[in-house]
Each structure stands twice: as C-alpha cells, then as structure tokens.
Amino acid sequence: MHISEGILSPAVLIGGAAITAAGVAVGMRGLDQKEIPSIGILSAAFFVASLIHVPAGPVSVHLILNGLVGLILGWKAFPAILVGLALQALLFQFGGITTLGVNTLNMALPAVVCYCLFGWGTRSGTGRYAFIFAAFASGFCAVLMAGILVGLSLYLTGEAFLPAAKLVVAAHLPVMFVEGILTAACALFLRKVRPEILEVAHAPD
Amino acid sequence: MIEELSNGDSFIKRLDPRIKIVVVFLFSVVVAVSNQLPVLMLALALSLLIVLSAGVPTKEFLRRLIPVNMLIIFLWLFLPFTFAGKAAFFIGPLAVTHEGVLYATRITIKSNAMMLMLIALVASTPIFTMGHAMHELGIPKKIVHLFFFTYRYIHVMHREYARLLNSMKIRGFRPKTSLHTYKTFAYMVGMLLVRSFDRAQRVHNAMLCRGFKGNLYSLSKFSIKRRDVVSLVCMLTAIILLGVMEWKKTI
Numbered sequence: 001m002h003i004s005e006g007i008l009s010p011a012v013l014i015g016g017a018a019i020t021a022a023g024v025a026v027g028m029r030g031l032d033q034k035e036i037p038s039i040g041i042l043s044a045a046f047f048v049a050s051l052i053h054v055p056a057g058p059v060s061v062h063l064i065l066n067g068l069v070g071l072i073l074g075w076k077a078f079p080a081i082l083v084g085l086a087l088q089a090l091l092f093q094f095g096g097i098t099t100l101g102v103n104t105l106n107m108a109l110p111a112v113v114c115y116c117l118f119g120w121g122t123r124s125g126t127g128r129y130a131f132i133f134a135a136f137a138s139g140f141c142a143v144l145m146a147g148i149l150v151g152l153s154l155y156l157t158g159e160a161f162l163p164a165a166k167l168v169v170a171a172h173l174p175v176m177f178v179e180g181i182l183t184a185a186c187a188l189f190l191r192k193v194r195p196e197i198l199e200v201a202h203a204p205d
Numbered sequence: 206m207i208e209e210l211s212n213g214d215s216f217i218k219r220l221d222p223r224i225k226i227v228v229v230f231l232f233s234v235v236v237a238v239s240n241q242l243p244v245l246m247l248a249l250a251l252s253l254l255i256v257l258s259a260g261v262p263t264k265e266f267l268r269r270l271i272p273v274n275m276l277i278i279f280l281w282l283f284l285p286f287t288f289a290g291k292a293a294f295f296i297g298p299l300a301v302t303h304e305g306v307l308y309a310t311r312i313t314i315k316s317n318a319m320m321l322m323l324i325a326l327v328a329s330t331p332i333f334t335m336g337h338a339m340h341e342l343g344i345p346k347k348i349v350h351l352f353f354f355t356y357r358y359i360h361v362m363h364r365e366y367a368r369l370l371n372s373m374k375i376r377g378f379r380p381k382t383s384l385h386t387y388k389t390f391a392y393m394v395g396m397l398l399v400r401s402f403d404r405a406q407r408v409h410n411a412m413l414c415r416g417f418k419g420n421l422y423s424l425s426k427f428s429i430k431r432r433d434v435v436s437l438v439c440m441l442t443a444i445i446l447l448g449v450m451e452w453k454k455t456i
Contacts, residue, residue, distance in 0.1 A: 004273045005323075006315030007280065010238045028347055033419045036347060037412070038405035040354025041362075045401040047355065048362040049394050054387065055380050065394070072398075083351045087359065090327050090335070093269050093320055097230060098237045160288040160305065164280055178387065185391030186398075194399045 002088070002103050003150065005096035009157040016153065017101025020082065023108060027078035035076075042072065043080035047087065054178060061175050067142030067183045070111030071122050071135065072197060077111040078104070102153050110145035114138040122187055122198050131191065132184050139183025140176050147172025215260040218329040221433045222338035228440045229326045233319050235444050239451045242307070245314040248447055252321035259325040266324050273320045277313050284309040332356055337423040346419075353421060358401065365400055369393050 008016075031039070046069055053060040069077045082104045088094040095103045114137075120126070121134020150172075151165035190197050217225070236248045256266055290304030330338075333353070340349040373389065380386045 002276075004276045004316050005233065005319040006237060006317075007276070007312050013237060024348070028345065031347060033347070033350075034409070036350045037354055037409040038402065040351050041358045041401045041405040041408070042398065043351070043355045044358035044362045045394075045397050047359050048366050048397065051363070052366070052390065052394070054390050055382050057382050063390075063394070068394075079348060079351055080355075083348065083355045086352065087332075087356055089323070090332060092272060093323065093327075094272050096273075096319055096323055097233045098319070158288075158308075160284055160308070161280075163287055164283040167283075181384070181387045182391045182394070185388045186395045189392050189395035190398065193395065194402060197398060197402050 002085070002095040003099050003106075003153060005099055007157065008099065008102060008153055012153055012156050013098050013102060016099075016103075016105045020078070020101040020104045020108070023075070023078035023105070023112065024082055027075045027080075031076055031079065039073065039076055039080055040083075042069075043084050046080070047084045050084075050088075054182075056174050056178050061178060063182065064107070064143055064146065064175070064179060065139075065183065066107045066111040066146060067114050067135075067139035067179060068186060070113075070115040070142060071119060071138050071183075071187065073111075074115045074119065075112055077115070078108045081108040081111065106146055106149040106153065109149065110142040113145060114142045117141070122191075132188065135187035136180040136184040140180035142183075143172055143176045143179045147176075215258065215329065216432070217255070217259040217325065219432070220329070220436055221427055221429055222330045222334050223341055223427060224429075224433050224437050225326050225330060226335070226338055226342060228437065228444070229322050231441070231444050232322050235448050235451070236315055236319050239315070239447065240311060241451050241454045242311060242314075244447055244451045244454075245311055245318065247450075249314050249318040249321070251443060251447075252318045252325070256321045256325040256328075259329045261324060261328045266321065266328075269324050270317060270320055273316050274313075277309075277316055280312065281309050284312075334423075337421075338427065341427060350419075350421060358404075361404070362397060362401055366393075366397060369396060 046065055049063050049065050052063050054063065066077070066081070069080065073080055082100070085095055085100060085103050085107070089096050089100065118134040118138040118141075121130050122138075126134070147169045151169040154161040154165040154168065187198065232248070232252070236245070239245055239248065257263075285301045285305040286299050288302050288305030288308050290302035292300035293303040293306065294301055326335075333356075336349050336352050336356070339352070340346060370393075373393065378389060380390075
C-alpha cells in the first residue's frame with residue numbers, strides 16, 4: 001500500500017527518509033558492481049509480481065512479496081525496493097517524491113527484519129518443515145509489519161487518522177495468509193529448481 | 206502496460222532535465238510542509254499551469270490522478286468525522302467537524318498539486334534522461350545503474366509474465382480462492398524469478414564481452430542555456446513566494 005503525497009506530516013516524512021537513507025547505505029555497502037544486473041532484474045521481477053492480482057474470497061489482492069524480497073536479497077532489499085517504488089511513482093504515480101522515503105521504509109524494513117529472523121531457515125541444509133515454516137513466517141510477518149508501519153505512519157501524522165489506520169492494518173490481515181502461503185510455495189519451488197537464488201543475500205563479497 | 210508520456214514538443218520538454226528535477230523536488234517539499242489553504246490553492250493553480258504548458262492532454266493527466274485520489278477518497282470517509290473540532294452538521298449520529306472538512310480539503314489540494322507537478326516532469330522527460338540527470342545531481346552511480354536495469358527489465362519481465370499467464374489460461378486455469386490457485390501463482394512467480402536470474406547472468410556476461418567497465422554513457426549532453434536559467438529563476442521565485450506566504454501567515 002502506497003501512501004500518496006501530501007498526507008503525512010513533515011516529521012514523519014523526514015524520519016522515514018532518514019531511516020531509508022541509512023538502510024540504503026547499508027544495502028549499498030555490500031553491493032558489488034557485478035551484482036547490479038541481477039539485483040536490477042530481480043527487482044524488476046518483483047515490480048511485475050506486484051501487478052499480479054490473486055483472488056482472496058470475494059475480492060482480489062495484489063501481491064507484495066516483500067517477505068520473499070527480504071529472503072532473497074537481505075539488506076539489498078532496501079536499494080531494490082527504493083528503485084522499484086521510485087519507478088512506480090514515475091510510471092504510475094503510485095506514491096511520490098516526498099513520500100518515497102516513508103514508502104520504502106514501510107516495505108523494506110519488514111523485508112530486512114524477516115531476513116534477520118527467518119533467513120536461517122531458507123539456507124541450504126535446513127529440513128523441509130523448518131524451511132516451509134521459515135518461508136511462510138517470512139511472507140506472513142513481512143505483510144503484517146508493512147501494514148502496521150503504514151498504519152503507524154498515518155497515526156503519527158495525526159490522532160484523527162487512527163480509525164483509518166486501524167482499517168488499513170485490518171485490510172492487511174487476509175493478505176498476510178495469502179502472502180505466507182505464496183512465499184512458502186515459491187521458496188519451495190526455488191529450492192527445487194534453482195537453490196542458488198536463495199543464496200544471493202549471503203553470497204561472499 | 207507502461208506507456209511513456211514523452212511525446213510532442215513543448216518549451217518544458219526542451220529544458221535541462223536537471224533543472225526540472227530540482228524545481229519539482231523543491232516544489233514538492235514546500236507544498237508538503239504548507240498548511241495555508243490560499244497557498245495550497247496557488248500551488249495547485251501553478252502546477253495546473255505547468256502541466257498544461259507541458260502539453261499533457263487533460264484526459265491523460267486526469268486519468269493519472271486516479272490512483273492518488275483513491276487514497277484521498279478513503280481518507281474523506283474518516284477525517285471529517287474523526288478530526289476534533291466544532292461540529293458543522295450531522296449525518297445521522299455522526300458529527301462532521303468544520304476542522305475535519307478543512308483538513309481533508311487541504312490534503313486533497315496538496316496531493317493533487319504535487320502529483321500534477323510530477324506528471325509534468327514525467328511527461329516532459331524520458332526515464333533514461335531522468336536517470337542520467339539524477340546521476341549528474343549527485344545520486345550515487347550504483348543506485349542510478351540499478352534504476353536503469355530495473356526500468357529496462359520491467360518491460361521484459363512483464364512480457365514474460367503475460368506469456369506465462371497465457372499458457373496457464375490455455376491449460377484451463379481459472380483463479381479461485383484455493384490452495385491450488387496460490388500454488389500455481391507461486392510457481393509462476395518462481396519461474397519468473399528463475400528466468401530473470403538466468404537472464405541477468407547472460408546479460409552481464411554479454412556486457413563484459415563488450416567492454417563494460419561500470420560506466421553508462423548518455424548520447425545527449427546536458428547544457429544549461431539561457432531559457433534554463435530564466436525558467437529556473439522564475440520557478441524558484443514562485444516557490445520561495447509560496448514558502449514566504451506560508452511562513453508569514455503561520456506566525
């Protein structure tokens with residue numbers, strides 16, 4: 001979920017931009033020139049994945065997959081998501097210039113947190129059930145945290161946003177299950193077909 | 206899927222992209238921190254003027270304003286009721302506050318003004334030119350390269366996705382709320398990632414073969430001309446005026 005321009009307060013915008021800048025700096029430090037094509041292409045694949053709508057009961061939701069981004073890219077999720085969101089702002093006018101920092105933070109921080117919490121489970125040599133658990137939890141928690149962060153950004157702007165913020169978090173709840181299942185299935189598929197993709201994040205520098 | 210707006214010729218299109226990016230950025234920042242209704246109205250008028258002089262058809266920019274206004278409409282459902290203040294009138298048991306309506310109006314004008322300015326920028330500058338200009342403005346080279354690769358491959362990946370989706374349809378796939386549907390989509394995303402990963406390796410090797418040393422070159426050279434200086438000064442004056450008006454009124 002992107003927050004449009006002109007809604008958040010300056011304090012939230014500046015805070016979001018500052019934390020995102022720090023996250024991108026960490027992500028770029030471990031990034032070699034050689035890796036840029038593969039990260040660019042992965043981030044394009046995630047951009048396209050976010051255009052996929054899947055049915056969830058009576059409505060359809062679009063995929064976010066920030067949990068999977070985190071598992072595959074680790075800290076490099078910050079620059080990848082930053083670039084993806086900048087392009088969404090330029091091409092579709094989702095989000096914008098001043099909200100780029102906050103929007104990146106809301107998507108990329110959960111990705112990195114999930115990588116730190118569950119990244120162990122998707123490395124080679126984990127048992128099948130631990131692997132499925134870690135991948136599901138990653139997809140599930142990444143969307144949960146993203147929803148909470150979006151709600152928090154609104155709430156910190158003003159008390160009056162509280163009901164809207166609560167509804168935003170509530171709207172993310174069904175998506176969490178869909179994302180969890182999809183992330184687990186997709187990670188299992190990758191493990192069978194091309195396990196080295198899951199090792200990109202901790203490739204030797 | 207993604208069509209660029211950069212067609213036609215206009216004064217704004219011929220301006221140096223660096224100037225345009227700086228102006229749009231400063232405008233967005235000033236409008237984002239402004240709260241006075243008259244200032245925001247002026248900003249909206251200014252952005253409307255710019256977007257029209259950039260030669261964007263009215264229908265096109267109205268269509269592009271839809272995603273912004275979806276969230277705004279969502280907030281309109283809440284803010285007039287939840288914002289503390291004097292009740293202006295009642296809808297059933299719910300009090301609509303004067304301040305709430307004012308606040309929601311301000312957000313609406315703000316969002317649309319900033320978006321119109323962004324649309325004017327996007328419509329008058331190709332994305333690749335924008336990338337080179339961002340590099341000239343001091344954005345780190347690695348981020349700009351990532352930007353280029355991502356942009357280039359969005360189109361390729363989207364074609365790949367459409368192909369996979371077609372082959373799924375041919376095999377009689379109908380999305381439902383079921384584990385089967387989710388698994389199918391997950392495998393499709395996985396296949397998309399596998400293909401993109403392989404392609405990345407091939408592209409990088411091909412680039413190395415052609416002597417890639419970590420530099421991307423632009424065919425167009427940027428140069429500041431008189432019209433660039435004049436427009437920069439005009440726009441900066443307008444932005445500073447908006448800022449001063451905002452600042453004077455709040456004191």
